[in-house]
Amino acid sequence: MFSLGDLYQEVIIDHTKAPRNFGKLEPCNHDAEGYNPLCGDQLHIYVQVTDANIIEDIKFEGQGCSISTASASLMTQALKGKTLSEFKDLFDAFHAMATADMDDKPDEEVLGKLAVLAGVKEFPSRIKCATLCWHTLKSAINDAAEPARTE
Amino acid sequence: MNIQAIRNDFPVLHQELYGKPLVYLDNAATTQKPQCVIDTIRHYYEKDNSNIHRGVHTLSERATAAYEASRETIRGFFNAKSTKEVIFTRGTTESINLIASSWGGQHIGKGDEILITHMEHHSNIVPWQMLCERTGAVLKVIPMNEAGELDMDAFTSLLSERTKLLGVVQMSNALGTINPIETMVQEAHAVGALVLVDGAQAAAHMPVDVQALDIDFYVTSAHKMYGPTGVGVLIGKQALLEVMPPYQGGGDMILTVTFEKTQYNDLPHKFEAGTPNIAGVIGFGKAIQYIQSIGLDHIVAREKVLLDYATAKAQAFDGLKQIGTAKEKSCVLSFVMDGVHPHDLGTILDREAVAIRAGHHCAMPVMQFYKVPATARASFSIYNTEAEVDALFTALTKARDMFA
């Protein structure tokens, strides 16, 4: 059985208390709003993507629980300087980790620090908190008109 | 009142989660069900199951008798004048939609006003917004103060001859506030408005006499009163229901049907189209009898003691801010905590086997008023104990320490 400590690891508490890349990004060429109606988590993600499809800078704002805040904070750290196709790979890897079977080990080689969020799969009502920022970034990059929601 | 004996009536309470005894403090969302309600529903399916109002065979007669006996029990509990005034629905939400659609469709036009309060559940906001959109009527909102009490002066000044209906929650599920229904009904009636009281949260926790209060429409849900989900009631004054058009068409709500014309059935059947939730209604009746067997006076007194106990602990708890501190309140302790989001509290408490609700409680305007995205809410019932309140605060201390 996963314990609370597996979910609320030190890294997550740290990113909750001091989120990285927090604030508005100006200028930015993509942004989107994400909303989780279940708990009221609200995120705004700003990205600056270069002509070469590189995420030059990324920031987020909003209010949310520890998991959604830490996840967004870790995501921005992980993606700065990455290409859009690397983003897609990480999106898939993160999604797979958050919804994996209990015994599956996260692919730490691909996920790096993001693997600290693997514990959410043991807390079904919290998976959406962790994936909200990823869905929001995806709609920012796709310039979706509607706010992002977790599936 | 013997709490231990009451607890023994509720099988679900006697289990462990994560090696700790379950502490169920999400009663405002739904209450647990006593064994007698479970047994009644089981008995119906095992011995009496059949459709009602349409069979001449013995089982159908038994089922019909049990269903109609529930109607009488519920009539008595709320002191409605007649069983014609007691209409079974899927719950509070459907009851309100029925009124908005049937009564609203008939009586509401452009420029009319519907008055509700800032602390309504979404189910007493959205149907009226939909009606206003259809008809060009205007939705007005009675404001509240920081404590979560209605601004009664503002209420008075919002009333006018344009006000056609006042919709008000008797006890707020997000704040616990108990609203002054008696005064509000009198003032609303003085300008010719009807009054709909949302009793979803109140009905299991305080006595309600719809005649004494002169309430036009009273709605509630069985599942918050120790009864099953999927069933509730609309109690309406007969004179109003009599002239309202049916809400849904189908079987049971008709006397005769030809392709040219249908003659509608009498009250209450006119509003009960189709095969209803028979087992649910029968279980609802049993749940009401269960409440009666304990006595609402005892329940009110006991729940006040428990809320006072919890409130004192909340006040002494560093970093905790109560949301909703009305003088008149019951059963609900809604709060936010410095540095810990309600959603995290919900998860951490769950692992201590303490079940609370975290979220907007289907009352987003209340969250907007207090400028919080969500609150944590512990809500109490007759079977909760001081020891469970202690367990709640022990778990909250743990959560606070985790994020310290």
Ligand SMILES: Cc1ncc(COP(=O)(O)O)c(C=O)c1O
């Ligand atoms: C005050 C209030 N009104 C209405 C409702 C809606 O009840 P139901 O979902 O049973 O229709 C609730 C339930 O949460 C409530 O607490």
